[in-house]
Amino acid sequence: MSALSIGRLAADNGCKVQTIRYYEDIGLLPPPARSDGNQRRYTRAHARRLRFILHSRELGFSIADIRQLLALTDQPQQPCAEVDELAAAHLATVRRRMARLQAMEQELERMLNHCQHGEVRECRVIDVLADHALCATEHGPAQAEG
Amino acid sequence: MSALSIGRLAADNGCKVQTIRYYEDIGLLPPPARSDGNQRRYTRAHARRLRFILHSRELGFSIADIRQLLALTDQPQQPCAEVDELAAAHLATVRRRMARLQAMEQELERMLNHCQHGEVRECRVIDVLADHALCATEHGPAQAEG
DNA sequence: AATAAAACCTCTAGTCACTGTAGGTTCAAG
DNA sequence: CTTGAACCTACAGTGACTAGAGGTTTTATT
Structure with a gap:
């Protein structure tokens, strides 16, 4: 059961902690589970999604574009x-x-x-x-x- | 004697009225004289300075850079x-x-x-x-x- | 088990260079 | 003298974060 803290997730993927919270705020990353003390605990699925977002940003896609791209990946059998x-x-x-x-x-x-x-x-x-x-x-x- | 309204100045130089007011706000353009009814009246010196700013922006200089460049133009006998x-x-x-x-x-x-x-x-x-x-x-x- | 430091939490404000809006006043034409 | 365009101020919003304040939890060490 991978249960990544936000700091770990950030360090692993080369972004800032605040950036991850920001992506959650604007609805790009789903809210993760919380520890007893209310701290975020991420799964590998979250990590995958974060990497998709970060990589798309590196390639210059806007947040709006990425939102669309993520929605499309949730329809895997549709034409691309x-x-x-x-x-x-x-x-x-x-x-x-x-x-x-x-x-x-x-x-x-x-x-x-x-x-x-x-x-x-x-x-x-x-x-x-x-x-x-x-x-x-x-x-x-x-x-x-x- | 040239007494340009802000709308005229904007139209002549292809920018928005608000942009000119913004440049005044942040101290890039000196506040012009006002009409009896408190409307801005610009001279050709203002127009020149505005064109300098707009052109520098077109070439990608930041506002901070432009502030410096304008300060330097006020020292014409200094080395460039x-x-x-x-x-x-x-x-x-x-x-x-x-x-x-x-x-x-x-x-x-x-x-x-x-x-x-x-x-x-x-x-x-x-x-x-x-x-x-x-x-x-x-x-x-x-x-x-x- | 106690302590201390690092990491976490929320909330808010700031960045850059404008742009847009609300609500009111002045100007120029007819 | 009236109308409508242009003007005024002040403030909120944009995109994509980033930074800070002030407080809580986790982790490591003793």
């Missing part, structure tokens, strides 16, 4: 088209982010290369930041989750 | 080494994020390519999410600001 769609949509998002970062990278490189390392008054970095017309690319707005 | 350092550090951050996104991209591609489009029970996407050992790369944790 929905899973694939979710993953494909996420892949597209990742690619959009990469494109934006690439545009940023190019502009940052460009401005650093043009800087003469003199005074701030004549600094190319400052000039470019002050005027988008000096940019070579159309870089969109910044955005979250890399 | 600090500016360059900030930009270089940011470039490094951008590259780290790109590398992480690239790892994600590879794994997502791989799992989608291996999926047989059968049932969830045997879906490669689900399998990989459940077990990091099935990954080809060491992809670190996700993270913010793309």
Whole structure:
């Protein structure tokens, strides 16, 4: 009878104790049994589910996506088209982010290369930041989750 | 004599009215003069500063970075080494994020390519999410600001 | 068995960079 | 002079955690 404490579960899987409690709060991890003193005691099923969540997060899936993916795993005999769609949509998002970062990278490189390392008054970095017309690319707005 | 309303300033520069008020709140934009009826009236200097902020944000600089950059522009006769350092550090951050996104991209591609489009029970996407050992790369944790 | 330290508990607030809403006031056009 | 758009302040919410306060339980050592 594996009865993991929350600290053990966290250490085993490389996350913080608070993160596990958070996933329980938002309903991603089912509430585990409790000890006589009200401390959480996890089974291997919990550990599996936690690993799924953590790994999906590492691959950039949102909590909302993961919620859906977990729901789909509870329907093992259904076709996996929905899973694939979710993953494909996420892949597209990742690619959009990469494109934006690439545009940023190019502009940052460009401005650093043009800087003469003199005074701030004549600094190319400052000039470019002050005027988008000096940019070579159309870089969109910044955005979250890399 | 140019006396821009907040709505005009926002429209001219492609941001939201609230964003401008927010930048004032946190001390990035100086409080402008007010009309008799207490509405904000901006000068071209405000517009310039706002564009600097917005453009820096587009290039992925944090508000903290921008605060520093703005402080440096107020010292035009100083050497621009600090500016360059900030930009270089940011470039490094951008590259780290790109590398992480690239790892994600590879794994997502791989799992989608291996999926047989059968049932969830045997879906490669689900399998990989459940077990990091099935990954080809060491992809670190996700993270913010793309 | 007693003690002390480490780990656990709940609850709340903070992070970042905004965005949205409520409830009220002012401005510009007709 | 009226209407409606734009403005005002103040506060709550977003995502995905993270950190802290203040108190309880477990575990290890003596």
